[in-house]
Amino acid sequence: MLITLLNDGALISIGYDHVIASSVPERWNITFLFSIATVLGSVGCLASLLLLAMALDSNRPGSIFANAGLPPLEYGKVVTMLYMQVSLTAFLTLFSARTQERFFFMVLPSPILFCAAAASLIVSTFLASYWPEGDLDGLPVKGLALGDYSLWPLWVWIYCIIWWIIQDALKVAWFKFCSHFGLFKPELVDRVYFEELNRKLPPQPEDKH
Numbered sequence: 001m002l003i004t005l006l007n008d009g010a011l012i013s014i015g016y017d018h019v020i021a022s023s024v025p026e027r028w029n030i031t032f033l034f035s036i037a038t039v040l041g042s043v044g045c046l047a048s049l050l051l052l053a054m055a056l057d058s059n060r061p062g063s064i065f066a067n068a069g070l071p072p073l074e075y076g077k078v079v080t081m082l083y084m085q086v087s088l089t090a091f092l093t094l095f096s097a098r099t100q101e102r103f104f105f106m107v108l109p110s111p112i113l114f115c116a117a118a119a120s121l122i123v124s125t126f127l128a129s130y131w132p133e134g135d136l137d138g139l140p141v142k143g144l145a146l147g148d149y150s151l152w153p154l155w156v157w158i159y160c161i162i163w164w165i166i167q168d169a170l171k172v173a174w175f176k177f178c179s180h181f182g183l184f185k186p187e188l189v190d191r192v193y194f195e196e197l198n199r200k201l202p203p204q205p206e207d208k209h
Helices: 002-016 030-056 075-097 111-130 152-181 186-200
Strands: 134-136 139-141
Touching: 002 075, 002 111, 030 075, 030 152, 075 111, 075 139, 075 152, 111 152
Parallel strands: none
Antiparallel strands: 134 139
């Protein structure tokens, strides 16, 4: 529920974002949008599953976390870590999705969108870092910054940013792949719709004045 509340606040502000307007009327290319959503969502899902597997395996000698010099995680912190990762990934995906075929840094967000997203990211990080130890909806939870090792929030941020860069690169690559091979025809939607619109409109009388 926290993810939904914070995410909705950022999504509302996207109505004030910077956009590159089309020169002709547009229509939804649902097939292509579904394919892009699949690419973005699959990367986020893979990142979550991989982090969960590594976190649950952290108590085993020779695990990825152990080889990296990181301490084992108790289950309450595993739950909180997944909340933080899913929350950050959702907000970062917004910055990738909004630029379409461009990289996320090529079209700067509006100040309103940036501030709303930054506030949501800060709140999510704070909650995941300092949530008091206890049970929440029947699950044990504990803030990642509590206890002897307090750098877990930093590592989660680094992990999310790495996967965000991978996600954005795959998005751009998928746009180029579809455009090159004519798959779903992402770049032809505006022109096709404009031609269809011209065929349906009745001819306009000439102005004799």
